[in-house]
Amino acid sequence: MRRQRGFNLIELLIGLTISLMGLAAVSSIMMTFSKKRGAITQTMSTQDNGVMALYRLERDISQAGYGLAPLQSCTTVVHGVNTFVPYPVIIGDGGTGVSDTITVQGTNPASGIPGTELTVSGGNTMTTSAYNVSSAVGFSVDDMVVATNFLPTCTMTRVTAVNTGSTPNTISYTPALAANSTAGYLTYFGTSSSSGATLLEFFSRTYAVGATAMTVGDYPAYTAANLVDDIVFLKAQYGLAATTTSTTVTSWVSGATALTSSNVGRVIAIRVGVVARSSARENEAIDQPNPLPIFSEMADSSGGTDAVTFTIPDTRSRYRAYSTIIPLKNVIWTR
Helix, strand or coil, X not given: CCCCCCCCHHHHHHHHHHHHHHHHHHHHHHHHHHHHHHHHHHHHHHHHHHHXXXXXXXXXXXXXXXXXXXXXXXXXXXXXXXXXXCCCEEEECCCCCCCCEEEEEEECCCCCCCEEEECCECCECECCCEEEECCCCCCCCCEXXXXXXXXXXXXXXXXXXXXXXXXXXXXXXXXXXXXXXXXXEEEEEEEECCCCCCECCEEEEEEEECCCEEEEEECCCCCCEEEEECEEEEEEEEEEECCCCCCCEEEXXXXXXXXXXXXXXXXXXXXXXXXXXXXXXXXXXXXXXXXXEEECCCCCCCCCCCXXXXXXXXXXXXXXXXXXXXXXXXXXXXX
16 A cells, blocks of 8 residues: 655745745735725715815805894994994905905894884984884893894894883883984894803804814804814905895806905805815825816906816815805895
8 A cells, every 4th residue: 555645845935936826916905995895984984074164064054144134333332342244244355375264244133123213213223222113012121132224334233121111112221322312223132141242043164174173263252163173274355246235146256355345245146165184194106186176257247357276286186166155145135
């Protein structure tokens, strides 16, 4: 009987070589798969951040201006030691290649009352301590109101008493203001703290881009807090109509065009764009457009060049741009 024999050295070496070749092929496939999976993961993360940033901006901008329309002739509203400009959306222009800031404002009164007309009685629409109004229904103590007959600077006051039994109705207030007989409107800002220092139904928040994220800060301190990670660029433009009664955008302009009481009523839309960046850098340069288009030239614009691009600073990170146009519906509805 022949003895059983194992593999000789040459056979073992051949088998080992074949095995190593197979392992190398599998490893190469796995590395390629892992690389593509990482790229897809980074792209999806970038997309999620970009879409979330636009969603947060669109949600607030679409509600901007509610309750503020009667105040568009006020260049400044004074609220105690604080002041603000009562425009629905204010774009702070950063310049070419630098992010803008976007301040969005409006009221959200639970009562749903926008305000009431001031009524002339005895030669005055208001005394030093009380407004004469056509209706006091819906107003309560500790509500905050602004009278529009002190242009261009309007002062916010706190309601201290409501009298619906007199003719005309009266609404008492503090702090004291000068007596006035100019026609106007009393705008309702909603409830406040008992001192009037905190506005509970007024929102004014500023969006910006910080070191690693899109930030948001609320009135009055506007202290920035991270909102959406990996947003590196933010741009916005006003969509201007030809007149305050038109509902068609004729030009798109940057925030360098300062808003005034004469042109704020022509702003009927806001164009917003953001750039999101992947959180991890890759080992090789990524094939992507550079500069990255943010806003394209709009065919309906007669205001000059309104295209905006973003120059990618790091070709080993993935960048994605997202933009949208948001109508300022509360401005249009109040015309």
